[in-house]
Amino acid sequence: MLSAIYLVPLLCAPLSAAQLPAPTAPAGNPVTVSKANLGKALFWDEQLSSTGTVSCGTCHMPETGGADPRTKDNWNPGPDGVFGTGDDVHGSGGVPLSTKTGHYLQDAVFGLSPQVTGRVAPSAIGAGYSKHLFWDGRAGETFLSPETGAIVLPSDAALESQAVGPIMSSVEMGHIGRTWPEVVSRLQSATPLALSGFVPTALEQWIAGRTYPQLFLEAFGTNQIDGARIGMAIATYERTLTPDQTPWDLTLSGVPIDQVLTAQEITGLLAFLDPDSGSCGTCHSMGQGPVRFTDDDFHYIGVAPQDADLGRALVTGRDRDRGSFRTPQLRNVALRGPFMHDGSLADLAEVIEFYSQGGIFDAPNKHPEIRALNLSQTLKRAIVAFMTGALTDPRVAAGTFPFDRPSQYADSIHEPVEFGLGTAGSGGHIPKIVAIEPPKLGVGDITLGIENARGGALAILLVSPADTAGGVLHSGARLYPHLPSASLQSLPALRGLGPGNGWGSLVLPVPNDPQLLGMPLFAQWVVFDQGSNSRFAASAAIRWSWF
Ligand code: HEC
Ligand code: HEC
Structure with a gap:
């Protein structure tokens, strides 16, 4: 009935x-076209993460209704912290556990791989109506300055409260102990959406080659960048995502x-x-x-x-x-x-x-x-x-305005291709190379990690502009002039104990040399592994190109 x-x-x-x-905007943060455009750039800019690999949009894609297309393949071990025990849950992949210097740490569950959230990412499209966000409603409608704790917006600001969270999270976008001054200084020197091969025309025309401080100037009246403004711009963009057709x-x-x-x-x-x-x-x-x-x-x-x-x-x-x-x-x-x-x-x-x-x-x-x-x-x-x-809403499904988006490094052709099989070391473990950061000329550093090697062993990273045969010790890696300490970058000794438990990472400065554009780069880890017959182990090799 x-x-x-x-x-x-x-x-x-x-x-x-x-x-x-339309969702109610807080009195102190009215929707304007400039702020929504700035928020759109920030939402889709992977440079907002410490590793340059994760934007808000990574976990909130229009084609999957504002949620994460990777959810079905991303697992979190659930409350007991152990995989395969029946309480595992789906989540969203963020960043590897990392330090302020960009080095990766071994997470007890995820190793050096991107950590996965303990809950599914809900839709960010049409989220602006709720007074409490997140599955448990912990993001409330009063927005406090993430830097000072002062009240910035007393009501209707759950989106703002939510938006400043992931940027600081050491699972989703940040390194351990990330601070707002670090985020701000990164944005001050970043070219907006530098990692996106494609930016929707309207957004690109609005950005018009300007810097983030210039975009903040247009959106907020001064060029100051701070956590509260980042949250307010992103929330404004989200308020324009009304799935009402x-x-x-x-x-x-x-x-x-x-x-x-x-x-x-x-x-x-x-x-x-x-x-x-x-x-x-x-x-x-x-x-x-x-x-x-x-x-x-x-x-x-x-x-x-x-x-x-x-x-x-x-x-x-x-x-x-x-x-x-x-x-x-x-x-x-x-x-x-x-x-x-x-x-x-x-x-x-x-x-x-x-x-x-x-x-x-x-x-x-x-x-x-x-x-x-x-x-x-x-x-x-x-x-x-x-x-x-x-x-x-067909516009959401098709990713058309306002649900269109810049492309992401993570779904581009630049991602490293792994080849070769590697050479097993002691215990039969093949060292694994972790290479997820974008080799974008002029954009910060990139970190290359190693895991699944022998703990305490010496490892070196061979970096070369020419092919190294994956899986065999490659003695012919040439000096690579753009990396200061040449092609052989060595780690003190891998951390961890015993076969298969060794891990470490190196942070390589990225040259800002336009002549390298499109040039390939090969890298492979070699481990001096006393426990194996051949005395060495090697990871597969990876190939990528500077862009
Ligand atoms: C008692 C309130 C309640 C009723 C009745 C209810 N739902 Fe739900 N629904 C919820 C809650 C709460 C969740 C989230 C639960 C969780 O994740 O633990 C949910 C989740 C869902 C989801 C998953 C959405 C997502 O994004 O994951 C769908 C689809 C859904 N409900 C459809 C239905 C349909 C269809 C019915 C009727 C047959 C229904 N619901 C009845 C409260 C309800
Ligand atoms: C690594 C994946 C990931 C990233 C990156 C990420 N999110 Fe989320 N997002 C999630 C997950 C998971 C939740 C749910 C968490 C919970 O409820 O505990 C969530 C919840 C949300 C919600 C709440 C929706 C609702 O209905 O409750 C919004 C809005 C949102 N995210 C926007 C953003 C913004 C803005 C950014 C960037 C500043 C961002 N997300 C970055 C995974 C991510």
Whole structure:
């Protein structure tokens, strides 16, 4: 039975009052074109991370509805810190654990590889409506200066509060102990979006070859760069990402529903809203009705055991919030996935199955609406069809304005190609080369790491503009004039104990010599490994080009 409250908006037009409004901007940070453009540049600039490998957008791509396309392949070991034990969760890859000097440290779980967040990245598109952001709502609406702690914006500023977090996180974008003066000085000398091969024309024309201080001058009136302004510009950009051109919006604007949705989608919509059927609208709806598809409240619905991730209780300390997470908005949900805070449900069919069964786990605070619904196959398919067909904004799916974006170094052809197999050292371990940072001329340093070698052994990095055969000791590496201490860069001794546990890294200055543009660079680690028959081990080689 469809309750009367929903019959009115569904069957009568016009409904313009219920359409998706623009999100409220804080009084002290009104939306302006300049600020939104600056925020867009910052959001997509991988130079905002310590390693030059991660932008906000890395984990929030329009083509996956503002979430992270890598989620299904990125794993975090979950609460017990051990992989493969059943409580593993999906997350988003950030940066390797690293120090102020750019050296990598061995993380207990991820080694020298990029660390993965403990929760799935929710959508940054349409996020500007909530007073509390993150799955557990810990980013509140009062924005404090990240440098001084003073109140900058007293209300409506959850996006600002959220945006300054990842930049300092040693998992997502920063090195351990990163400070705002470091971020600011990096931006002061960076060419905006230098690592992006393609920048959308409108943004490129706005940047017009200017520096970040010049862009801050236009956006804020002075050329000062600080953490608060970075947060305010990024939040402004996010406020312009309103996904309000879904088929559902056409019905809200008064177009008869049967001209916009298929019969199956309408069946799905009715079941979605009907408290006696799918009952989804109890939580995935608010205010005047199903516009944003979230009540912005926190519920335990039985996705995981209540204590696997305490969720909202981490913020409130309240027992009844254990395992509760904020109801996600469902616009563009079909572009996202895997679903839920832990990514445990692979697709929308699994989600609907989950609800039909009444959730997987139980606890005293489980919401009463999460109960065995025993939906028919027809209704399950219809609800999925509604979420897929009615709630997707085609501009988000296609990445067209305002959801267009600069390309990223991480998805460019510049990324190093690994070749050769390496030579095993003691214990049969083949040393692994870690080379993820962009060899961009004039942009800071690049770090090359080694792991899976013999702890305590001496390792050298061979760097050469000519091919080194991967996997064999290469004695012919030529002197490389642009790297001060030549082609043989040695490490004191690998850290870690025993076969396979050795690791270390070297930070190489990047020359600012235009003549090198497009020139290849080869690198390979060689380890003097006393425990192996051949007395040495070697990583595979990598090849990349200066750009
Ligand atoms: C390494 C991946 C990663 C990077 C980089 C990253 N995020 Fe996120 N983002 C996440 C994850 C994971 C969450 C959820 C964390 C949680 O709830 O505990 C999140 C949450 C959010 C949310 C909250 C959405 C909601 O509905 O609660 C917004 C907005 C957001 N990020 C924007 C940004 C911005 C802006 C940046 C850059 C300053 C950024 N993110 C950088 C992974 C990332
Ligand atoms: C009691 C409130 C409640 C009800 C009822 C409810 N949901 Fe949810 N929904 C949530 C919460 C809370 C989450 C996040 C839970 C988590 O991650 O632990 C969620 C997550 C989801 C997601 C995953 C979104 C994402 O980005 O990961 C989808 C899809 C979804 N719900 C659809 C539905 C459908 C369809 C129904 C009806 C059959 C429904 N929900 C009923 C509260 C509810």
